[in-house]
Amino acid sequence: MTVHNTLGSGxxxxxxxxxxxxxxxxxxxxxxxxxxxxxxxxxIEIGTSRVDFFVEDKIMVELKAVSSLDDLHLAQAMNYxxxxxxxxxxxxxxxxxxxxxxxxxxxxxxxxxxxxRN
Numbered sequence: 001m002t003v004h005n006t007l008g009s010g011x012x013x014x015x016x017x018x019x020x021x022x023x024x025x026x027x028x029x030x031x032x033x034x035x036x037x038x039x040x041x042x043x044i045e046i047g048t049s050r051v052d053f054f055v056e057d058k059i060m061v062e063l064k065a066v067s068s069l070d071d072l073h074l075a076q077a078m079n080y081x082x083x084x085x086x087x088x089x090x091x092x093x094x095x096x097x098x099x100x101x102x103x104x105x106x107x108x109x110x111x112x113x114x115x116x117r118n
Contacts, residue, residue: 001099002023003016003019003020003023003094004016004094004099006019007019007094009065009094009095009096009097010095011065011094012065013052013063013064013065013094015065016063016065016094017033017052017053017063020053020061020063021033021053024053024055029055029056030055030056030057031053031054031055031056032053032054033052033053034050034051034052035050035051035054036048036049036050037049037050037051037083037084039083049079049080049083051080051084054084058086058088059086059088059089059090060077060080060081060084060086060088060089060090060104061089061090061092062076062077062080062089062090062091062092063092063093063094064091064092064093064094064095065093065094065095066093066095066096067095067096068093068095068096068100069091069093069100069102073091073093074091074102074104077089077091077102077104078104078106081104081105081106081109082106082108085106085109086106086109087105087106087109087111087112088103088104088105088106088111088112089103089104089106090102090103090104091104
């Protein structure tokens, strides 16, 4: 919230990413920024993907700077969770007048058995 309250909306995603890194450092949080991972299809390496942040080695944080979040942004965050084998993440949008965020669950992760839909 501090980043959004300070900067408001209208900047590119990388600006919010840099500011959020500063805030997390100030609060003593452990994080890694833009961690790259190989993507495989049928056992064959087909490319790489980068997530904006991993916080405390437990939570994936994906940032956006768009007018509003849509299903494509949510699908991207869910794909990252599956690829990195993490149970939970945050999708944060700094582009709208009020900051939007969604908690995202990897329904294929064993920690989230209660979130699976039958």
